[in-house]
Amino acid sequence: MFKIVEREEMTGGTVIRNEIEAPLIARKARPGQFVILKANETGERIPLTMADTNPEKGTITIIYMVVGKSTALFRELKVGDAYQDIIGPLGAPTHLEKVGKVVCVGGGTGIAVLHPITRALKEIGNDVTCIVGARSKDILIMEDEMKNASNDLRICTDDGSYGHHGFVTDVLKEVLEKGDVKLVVAIGPVPMMKFVSKMTKEYNVKTMVSLNPIMVDGTGMCGCCRVSVGGETKFACVDGPEFDGHEVDYDELMLRLLAYREDEKRSLEESGLQL
Ligand SMILES: Cc1cc2nc3c(=O)[nH]c(=O)nc-3n(C[C@H](O)[C@H](O)[C@H](O)COP(=O)(O)OP(=O)(O)OC[C@H]3O[C@@H](n4cnc5c(N)ncnc54)[C@H](O)[C@@H]3O)c2cc1C
Ligand code: FES
Structure with missing residues (x-):
């Protein structure tokens, strides 16, 4: 059993953060990897990325949006309750390399997935600009964490309630125009990753998506x-x-x-x- 030691409701309860006891996974996990969780015996297996890990404390952190039956069931779990099964770390870790100027683009709960990757790219000496987007200010997550993880944070909202009024691609275009970007990492809704990749192809900038x-x-x-x-x-x-x-x-x-x-x-x- 994997006990929840901390729980936070973000954006009015539509996004939940769980810190969970999983010492073996916390020790082995690398940025970009995910776990598969099951709430109970008959529960569905749900993949979620580790937004953070704490090997000393023996915990992993997941951040998920409540979109269907299983994530709604996960939301019922409170501090002290446990997930029946968690397997991981799964997937290939992010290829981390010092390349110079990097732009990390995140949307929705993709921001949680992007967080450990952004932090790791900065830690190895890259100059990381982060562009994050949300439909409006009240559903933007992890602003402080992304500020700390990057050298420069730009925020966009579709409705103009905070930061740039418009899409992440508007700001990305401005940054790409300077001509010094070596790598773009884009994680979020599929249409966002599609349009970011279309733009970076025009500028011939290597782009990684999750x-x-x-x-x-x-x-x-x-x-x-x-x-x-x-x-x-x-x-x-x-x-x-x-x-x-x-x-x-x-x-x-x-x-x-x-x-x-x-x-x-x-x-x-x-x-x-x-x-
Ligand atoms: C490797 C990986 C990492 C992921 N990491 C995260 C994460 O860190 N945080 C997070 O909030 N979500 C993440 N997801 C998506 C998450 O797994 C799904 O949202 C979840 O499985 C939905 O289950 P459900 O039963 O609640 O909803 P369902 O009833 O299965 O689906 C409800 C709605 O969500 C959509 N949906 C279902 N599965 C996915 C999916 N895999 N991706 C996107 N939309 C989906 C459906 O089209 C439907 O509209 C990740 C997915 C993968 C494959
Ligand atoms: S989830 Fe079964 S092959 Fe990838």
Whole structure:
């Protein structure tokens, strides 16, 4: 059993942060890796990235948005309750290299996934500009953490309630125009990663994205997480989740994410849980 030692409701309860006792995972985890969690015996296996780890304390931190039955069930777990199973660390760690000027672009709960990667890129000596976006100020997460993890933080909101009024790509374009960016890391909703990658391709800047297809086993055996990258089939759980953003077939990924929408809706309704 994996006990929750700290819990925070962010953005009015739609996003939850859990710090969980998992000493073996905390000791081995690297930036970019994820875990698969199960709340109870009959629960579904849900992949979530580790937004932070504390090897001394023996804990990992996850930050998730409540979007369906399983994440609504996770929200019921309070401090002192436990997840029945957590497996990990899973996936390939982020390739970290000192390249000079790096731009990290995050949207929605992708910001939580981006946090340890941004911090690690800065720690090895890169000059990291971070551009984060949200629909509005009240649903922006981890502003202080991202400020500390980067050299320069830019904020965008779709409705103009905070920072730049518009999309992350507006600010990214400004930064790319200077011509010194060596690497872009983009993590967030699939359309955001698609448009960031389209822009960076025009500027010929290497771009890494983290993909979130539906997963089941997380160990490369079920084939559920397959994505097309550079015309080849890859399994995001073992070959990724990070890939060259210029090579990903985003439209196929979006279609595959929608494949079970009716079943997901029915499953939430039958559970009696609320979003
Ligand atoms: C490697 C990996 C890391 C992830 N890390 C995080 C994280 O740190 N924080 C976080 O909030 N989420 C993360 N996700 C997404 C998370 O796993 C899903 O939101 C979750 O499985 C939804 O389960 P559910 O039963 O609550 O919702 P469901 O009923 O399964 O789905 C409800 C809605 O969410 C959408 N959805 C379902 N699965 C996914 C998915 N994999 N990605 C995006 N949308 C999905 C569906 O299209 C549907 O609209 C990650 C996914 C992967 C593959
Ligand atoms: S989740 Fe089964 S192969 Fe990746």
